[in-house]
Amino acid sequence: MIQTRNTVILLALLLVSTFAEKDPEPIFKALGGELEMGFCFGDDIAVYRMTADGKELLGQFSNSSVSPADAFKGRISFSTEVEGLLGLKLTNLQFSDSGIYIRECWSDSTIENYRKHYLYVCNKEFGSKEISLTPGTGADLVCNMDSIKHATVKWYRDTHDVSLFMDTKISLEPLQAEFKSLVRVQGEGSFLHISDEFIQDRPRFFCQVMEGEQCRSFQTIELPEEPELKTVYRSYGEDVVLTCSVDPLRQNHWKTPFGQVNSSAPVGTTENQMSTRMNSKNYSLIIQSLISNHSGSYKCFSTFLVEDYFLNVCPLYESTDILFSASDKKVVLECNFMSLPAFSGKAEYASVLWYRKTGEKDIQIMDSGDPSLTPPNDLQGRVEFSQVDSSLIFTDPQKEDSGTYWCVVLLENEETDEGDNEDAFGSDDGSDDDDDEEEPHSWIMDEEYMGMCLFRQSNSWLRKDRQSVRERLTVSREHNVDLMDTVMSCKAVLVVLCGNTD
Numbered sequence: 468m469i470q471t472r473n474t475v476i477l478l479a480l481l482l483v484s485t486f487a488e489k490d491p492e493p494i495f496k497a498l499g500g501e502l503e504m505g506f507c508f509g510d511d512i513a514v515y516r517m518t519a520d521g522k523e524l525l526g527q528f529s530n531s532s533v534s535p536a537d538a539f540k541g542r543i544s545f546s547t548e549v550e551g552l553l554g555l556k557l558t559n560l561q562f563s564d565s566g567i568y569i570r571e572c573w574s575d576s577t578i579e580n581y582r583k584h585y586l587y588v589c590n591k592e593f594g595s596k597e598i599s600l601t602p603g604t605g606a607d608l609v610c611n612m613d614s615i616k617h618a619t620v621k622w623y624r625d626t627h628d629v630s631l632f633m634d635t636k637i638s639l640e641p642l643q644a645e646f647k648s649l650v651r652v653q654g655e656g657s658f659l660h661i662s663d664e665f666i667q668d669r670p671r672f673f674c675q676v677m678e679g680e681q682c683r684s685f686q687t688i689e690l691p692e693e694p695e696l697k698t699v700y701r702s703y704g705e706d707v708v709l710t711c712s713v714d715p716l717r718q719n720h721w722k723t724p725f726g727q728v729n730s731s732a733p734v735g736t737t738e739n740q741m742s743t744r745m746n747s748k749n750y751s752l753i754i755q756s757l758i759s760n761h762s763g764s765y766k767c768f769s770t771f772l773v774e775d776y777f778l779n780v781c782p783l784y785e786s787t788d789i790l791f792s793a794s795d796k797k798v799v800l801e802c803n804f805m806s807l808p809a810f811s812g813k814a815e816y817a818s819v820l821w822y823r824k825t826g827e828k829d830i831q832i833m834d835s836g837d838p839s840l841t842p843p844n845d846l847q848g849r850v851e852f853s854q855v856d857s858s859l860i861f862t863d864p865q866k867e868d869s870g871t872y873w874c875v876v877l878l879e880n881e882e883t884d885e886g887d888n889e890d891a892f893g894s895d896d897g898s899d900d901d902d903d904e905e906e907p908h909s910w911i912m913d914e915e916y917m918g919m920c921l922f923r924q925s926n927s928w929l930r931k932d933r934q935s936v937r938e939r940l941t942v943s944r945e946h947n948v949d950l951m952d953t954v955m956s957c958k959a960v961l962v963v964l965c966g967n968t969d
Contacts (some may be wrong), residue, residue, distance in 0.1 A: 491567050491585040492629050495673060495685040496560050497592040504584075505546060505554025509574030512545070512553040516562070517567035525568075526555050538563065560588045562681070587675065589682035596688045598666075606666060607658040608688055610674035615683050620656045623673040633659075636677070666690060696775045699829065700822070700875045701757055702923050703783040709752040710827070711767030711774040715745050721752045724763035754778075761863065762920075781875065781923035788927045791864050800859040802874035804922040810876075817876050817921070819857040824871040832872075833859060869928055876922035944962035 496502055504514045513527040525535045526543050535543055546554035553572075557564065565588045572580035591613075598606045610620055619636040623629050632641050635656030641647050650664040652658075657674070672688040699708045713719045721728040725739045740755040745934070750769075754761055757780045767774040784803075791798045802819060804810055810817065821833040823843070833852040834840045842850050847865065851860045857876075861868060 472717055486524050491583040493623060493631075493673075493675075494584045494586050495592070495675065495682070496586065496588055498560060498588055498590055500560050500588075501556055502560060502586060502590075503546070503554050503556050503559040504568065504570045505552075507553045507572030507573075507580060508551060509553070509579050511573035512555055513571045513573070514555045515569040515571075517569065517702075522569065525557070528553055528555075529573075543876055560586075564588050565682070568619075577703065587682040587685070589675070589685050591684050593686040596686060598688060599688050605660055605662045606690075608661060608672055608674070610657040610676065610688075611684065611686055612657050612676055615676060616676055618683065619677050621675040621677060622656075622659065623675070624667055625671040625673065629673065646886065667770050669693065669771060677738050681865055690771075693772055694775050696777060698777045698779060700779050700781055700820075700873070700920055700923055702781050702925075703759070705757050705783075705815050706753065706755045707757060708827075709754075709765055709767070709774070709776050709778070711751065711769075712748060712916060713750045713767065713769040713773055715747060715750065715920055717769050719745075719750050719767070719769045722764070722766045722768065723752070724761070724765075776799065779875075779920040781920035784922060784924050786925040788929065790929055793817075794799045795864055796862065798861045798864045798868075798928070800861070800874075800926045800928070802857040802859075802876070802922075802924055804874075804876050804924070805856065807922070810921070813878075817878060820875045820877065821852070821859050822875065824873075871925060871927050873923055873925040875920055878919050878921055 483797075485527065490889040494502065505512060511527065511778045513528045514525045516525055517523075523536065524533055525539055526545070526954065527533050528545050534540075538561075542558045544556050544558070546556055555570070565586055568584050568586055570580075570582045570584070571578055593611045593613075596609075598608070608622070610622075612618055612620070619634070620633060621635075622633040626633050632643055632646055633650070633652075633656065634642065639652045639656055641650050646665065649662045651660040653660065669690050671690070674686050674688065675682055676684045697711070699707060709721075711719070711721075718729070721738075721743070723741065725741070728741060728743055739761070740757075742755075744751045744753060752765060752767070759780050762778055762780045765776040765778055766772055767776075787801070789798065789800065800821075802821075804817070804819075817837040819833075820831060823832055824829045825843075830843055831840065832842050832846065832850065833855070835852065841847070845865075846861075849862050849864075852858075853860055853861075857874065859872065859874070875921075
């Protein structure tokens with residue numbers, strides 16, 4: 468037992484020795500701010516500061532008798548708000564706090580995590596700046612020098628770790644040879660032009676303005692956030708166009724469930740019914756005659772990710788056409804899925820979404836699982852979702868409300884109580900097998916069905932400014948008017964209603 472413990476201690480010391488050889492990762496903080504050292508998953512945290520005499524213990528959670536140096540007294544506390552998660556906080560930072568710090572995380576007398584940092588306490592922090600980015604042209608990085616004389620600039624690149632790639636006190640070229648062709652320096656080093664290749668893994672940048680050995684300011688410079696995932700719902704047999712705004716002169720490509728599609732490849736329909744179209748603004752992916760296999764992830768790249776789609780192909784159900792007039796006070800768009808065999812006993816586990824087509828965009832209006840979702844401004848206060856039959860109810864309909872709306876029914880992942888165990892598209896075979904030990908409603912947890920679109924119904928909504936066709940037919944019957952003229956008028960408005968005169 469003693470030998471085992473000694474082995475564990477030896478391994479821990481070797482781990483510390485290995486990490487200690489790395490350059491400390493920089494941390495930038497403003498004067499008067501605070502530093503959170505952590506967080507640690509485990510039962511203990513210890514933080515040290517390196518001095519000329521070696522390591523100085525600032526605090527250890529399991530040892531309350533530790534007394535830090537006078538300069539740190541009253542400024543150190545432990546974070547224990549979350550059970551099993553520890554941190555050490557140093558407040559009211561001073562210039563003299565700059566230096567190397569070591570954080571150790573321990574669990575069951577074994578070191579689990581070790582980090583070494585260099586803390587720079589600077590006069591000020593400038594607000595974060597977003598890089599203006601156009602695919603194919605690279606980007607400009609501009610550091611705010613704040614008119615400080617005799618200042619030098621350090622540039623850092625943060626991918627998984629923060630690393631120094633330029634120090635104008637040393638050179639006006641990148642410190643790493645592989646970066647020299649990717650970075651162009653202007654002025655005294657406060658302005659950099661970087662290539663697409665230098666930002667293809669979407670790093671974050673820091674610039675640090677130094678006056679001698681004192682940090683005067685720092686600033687975070689970031690790329691725009693990655694594009695939001697757009698979920699597109701379409702039905703079997705339909706076509707879909709996924710657009711992507713890119714530089715047409717670049718080598719662009721789509722990643723699809725069927726492999727990569729390049730902009731340099733000949734344009735034409737592939738065996739998967741996919742083709743591309745490039746113009747001055749967009750590089751579009753066109754998919755024709757959708758089938759279930761087309762469901763999946765579609766990403767557009769121009770060095771970096773530009774657009775991110777998830778295409779969900781739904782079973783095809785007949786669309787409906789709805790007419791309304793200026794005199795109508797209410798219009799109901801129905802989502803007729805509850806009576807279908809596929810939803811027998813499963814409707815309570817379904818999530819219903821409502822969308823409206825606005826130009827080339829799909830705008831979500833309602834989500835049965837998210838009552839906080841706000842409808843578009845022009846519909847607020849006039850549209851309501853019915854929990855009873857999942858319909859969409861419009862009051863005081865306007866001419867501008869005309870258009871195409873559709874409901875989408877998805878299978879949710881929820882804990883369920885005892886009940887029938889049915890396949891999502893199956894039916895009850897009438898058997899009574901009490902020996903079946905499979906968990907109830909296991910179909911609802913199957914990855915095959917998660918996020919699956921089980922139903923999509925489209926409603927084409929058209930306003931008419933004359934008397935209802937049904938009303939005219941009724942009046943014609945009551946007054947024994949020749950119905951032929953009425954039917955011809957009906958066809959001029961919307962042929963689909965002509966057969967529904969009974």
